[in-house]
Amino acid sequence: MYEFRRCSVPGCEATALSNADSCADHHPDPGAMAASVVESFRDVGLIKNLNVAGLRFEGADLSGKRFYSCSFSRTVLRNMTFTGCTFRMCFFDFSLVDSCDFSGIDAQFCSFAGARFLNASFEHSELVHNNFDGVQASYCTFNYTNLYNSRFIMAEFEKTDFIDCNLKRTFIFPTKETDVSWRLSNTQEAIRDLDRIDQ
Amino acid sequence: MTVFFHYSVHGSANVYLVGNDATREALIIDPAAFTIGLLDFIEGKGYAVKAVLVTHNHAHHVDGLRTLLRIYDAEVYSSNATLGEIPCRMVQDAEEFTVCGIDVKALSVPGHSADSIVYLFDRLLFTGDVLHAGLIGKTMSQYGNRLLKEQLVKKILSLSDDCMVLPGHGPPSTIGAEKLYNLGWKKTRSELNRDHYDLFI
Numbered sequence: 275m276y277e278f279r280r281c282s283v284p285g286c287e288a289t290a291l292s293n294a295d296s297c298a299d300h301h302p303d304p305g306a307m308a309a310s311v312v313e314s315f316r317d318v319g320l321i322k323n324l325n326v327a328g329l330r331f332e333g334a335d336l337s338g339k340r341f342y343s344c345s346f347s348r349t350v351l352r353n354m355t356f357t358g359c360t361f362r363m364c365f366f367d368f369s370l371v372d373s374c375d376f377s378g379i380d381a382q383f384c385s386f387a388g389a390r391f392l393n394a395s396f397e398h399s400e401l402v403h404n405n406f407d408g409v410q411a412s413y414c415t416f417n418y419t420n421l422y423n424s425r426f427i428m429a430e431f432e433k434t435d436f437i438d439c440n441l442k443r444t445f446i447f448p449t450k451e452t453d454v455s456w457r458l459s460n461t462q463e464a465i466r467d468l469d470r471i472d473q
Numbered sequence: 474m475t476v477f478f479h480y481s482v483h484g485s486a487n488v489y490l491v492g493n494d495a496t497r498e499a500l501i502i503d504p505a506a507f508t509i510g511l512l513d514f515i516e517g518k519g520y521a522v523k524a525v526l527v528t529h530n531h532a533h534h535v536d537g538l539r540t541l542l543r544i545y546d547a548e549v550y551s552s553n554a555t556l557g558e559i560p561c562r563m564v565q566d567a568e569e570f571t572v573c574g575i576d577v578k579a580l581s582v583p584g585h586s587a588d589s590i591v592y593l594f595d596r597l598l599f600t601g602d603v604l605h606a607g608l609i610g611k612t613m614s615q616y617g618n619r620l621l622k623e624q625l626v627k628k629i630l631s632l633s634d635d636c637m638v639l640p641g642h643g644p645p646s647t648i649g650a651e652k653l654y655n656l657g658w659k660k661t662r663s664e665l666n667r668d669h670y671d672l673f674i
Contacts, residue, residue, distance in 0.1 A: 275476050278596045289635060323475075327635070343476065347647070362478075363478055365645070384644070385606070385645050388650050388653060405607075407607040408650060408653055408654035423485065423643065423644070425607050427608070427656060428653075428654045443485070445643075
């Protein structure tokens with residue numbers, strides 16, 4: 275894991291960003307920090323133990339990178355390309371994901387809880403054992419994706435498709451579902467009833 | 474400190490390996506099963522397992538213990554004096570101790586089982602079965618359910634929102650997300666009825 279150093283600003287309990295003394299809210303130049311983080315990704319394939327929580331990223335192509343134990347919590351991701359990326363134990367909680375391409379990713383044991391997805395693609399991905407609780411997804415596609423053991427508790431879907439997905443052991447308890455297609459997906463193997471939970 | 478996650482098909486449980494990168498010592502949390510794959514992984518990383526932390530004595534969390542202890546000379550931490558015939562170093566509520574050079578705080582959260590303990594490593598919380606992503610642990614009675622909720626509110630939801638929740642089953646989460654999106658906080662029909670009746674008392 276990344277170091278859980280506290281932000282250097284007195285009274286702030288947030289975890290400091292990697293390679294910085296403060297959190298994103300108290301960093302003197304978070305824009306420059308985000309740019310330097312993206313630049314540092316240029317020649318490396320494996321990114322481990324990185325905390326960039328709360329930073330804003332826009333327009334970067336990070337396809338094919340492997341992220342292990344990284345925190346993107348509360349980040350703003352706009353027009354980002356993560357095609358074919360691998361994520362293990364990464365956190366995207368409460369992030370805003372706008373027009374990003376996550377197609378063909380392999381994400382396991384990650385949390386996207388409370389994230390807002392707008393016009394994002396997760397097509398042809400392995401999304402096994404991930405937390406999508408409370409996500410608000412609009413104009414998104416999860417088509418042809420393996421969602422084994424992932425959770426969509428109190429999620430909201432609007433014009434979002436789950437065509438031909440593997441939903442075995444997927445917990446689906448949405449609070450809002452508008453214009454959603456589950457065509458060709460094994461919805462009967464999904465867990466949509468609390469009585470079927472055996473833990 | 475490095476945390477590795479291993480999905481055990483035995484009970485669909487999560488097994489965690491926490492390694493101290495400086496000493497190459499490691500501890501395992503809830504050995505649901507101890508498989509060749511897990512052994513190869515530990516040996517490949519060059520860790521020596523020195524401790525096992527058990528969240529509660531249910532089969533899906535301890536069944537790998539006997540095999541593990543045949544391979545590694547590890548001390549077992551639990552809220553029980555023994556697990557089967559295996560002696561344990563008993564931990565108590567709010568007890569702080571150091572294992573493999575890593576500071577740990579144990580918090581007792583009964584309800585799912587009487588012996589349920591969660592382990593806090595700075596901002597990593599290993600919750601066993603008391604708290605999962607979007608759900609609280611199953612209980613045997615309404616009393617257990619109320620006890621579990623009380624303990625969770627008192628001891629767990631008071632932690633920092635960015636504290637990571639690493640449960641015994643299912644995907645990870647954070648305290649901030651669990652405060653907002655956990656079905657366990659929703660009132661059951663009997664609780665709603667009780668509120669209703671209270672109006673007439």
